[in-house]
Amino acid sequence: MTSQLKEFISSAARPLPVILLADVSGSMAAEGKIEALNQSVREMLATFGSTDDLRAEIHVAIVTFGGEAKLHTPLQPASAVNWNDMVADGGTPMGQAMTLAADIIDDKEKVPGRAYRPTVVLISDGWPTDAWQMGLERMTKQGRAQKADRMALAIGGDADTEMLRRFLNDEKKQVLVAADARRLKEFFQFVTMSITTRSRSANPNEVPQMQNPFDLDRV
Template sequence: MKNFAIKKARPLPVIILADTSGSMSINGKIDAMNQALKDLIDTLGGENRLHAEIQLSIITFGGDKAVEHLSLKPAHQITDFTPMEAIGRTPMGDAFAMAQALIEDNERIPSRAYRPFIILISDGYPTDSWQSAFDNLCKSERAQKGTRLAMAIGDDADIKMLEDFNNDLEASVFKANDARDIIHFFRVVSMSVTSRSRSVNPNESVEIDFDTPEEDFLDLDFQP
């Protein structure tokens, strides 16, 4: 009898860059994002790992610097999510540099990993020197091959920068006007990630449609 080794699922990284500057405390924006991310973690953590193991990192930028609020780990191993707090300025350049360092770290994201999702959410403009770090991230090999999505919250976001970050020609920058829009964005992201993870080839792109009606999310065990 031959001994058959169990093939380990390849990582599918999901890296979220989340604005936690002081302006996110207004009109319930940070509360909506906390709820949306908690739902995202619950959904991704419940996915089977036959083809891909979804791994999640959340990098926040607020106050004086960016921090890895949730260190990269398999979604099914995340048992607790500490709510984010909104405070201070918008050190987005620091977050771009941190994200680049993460995706280029072959110990944390091995070469066998599937193409990552990198998601940027902001309601304003960077308050630090960001352009160089932004360019370096977007030009890095893994970020170019990955799916980059962006959400602008409110009317004061830097739309041009978010458009430059976004690399999905079929899914333009999503504009959120209220808490429900923020939650809707993350539901579409969840559906896109799980669709890829269930695919025979999780490196293949999936259609991302932010006009997806709410009832379609019931298939992913979302609660309205």
């Protein structure tokens, strides 16, 4: 594809925001989890960046929470992301991460009114270590964030699946579970498939009901 055609597609397409909330607390350093997470995100970004459609352009932001919640990757077209690996350390300030994600969605300079419905993806292997209630309220019951599509993954057997269910805030949805680092990659393949399907659909605001081809556990 020529650079001129890419420019035309970018200017004509409406943003489809994807915000990843990634647990990078100290426990993610064990059993190859942070390495699998970094590799999976790199592969997801590569696929998103090569997905050309006149209707939607996938934009990605990554919020990490380990010790503190911070914006690891500002919201931008996936094709423009210059990826830097995440490092695992510290506690699990999940509530702060949700607040930061809600702030991004509510900022009309970052997510303009013409953008398609955002998707927020939360991944964690543990329990929140901060006062998470306000962040959950912001994400599920306030502002534009409450209308976002949400996906959640519990890594291993120590994740707070009840918190992840509350984050989803949808009785029709279930938390997916990756028993190990290998299955973490499968979850990201499922996320990638779901988002690219939306971006190419007649109405990217509609979230398709997709069967999980990787047979990940659900709770």
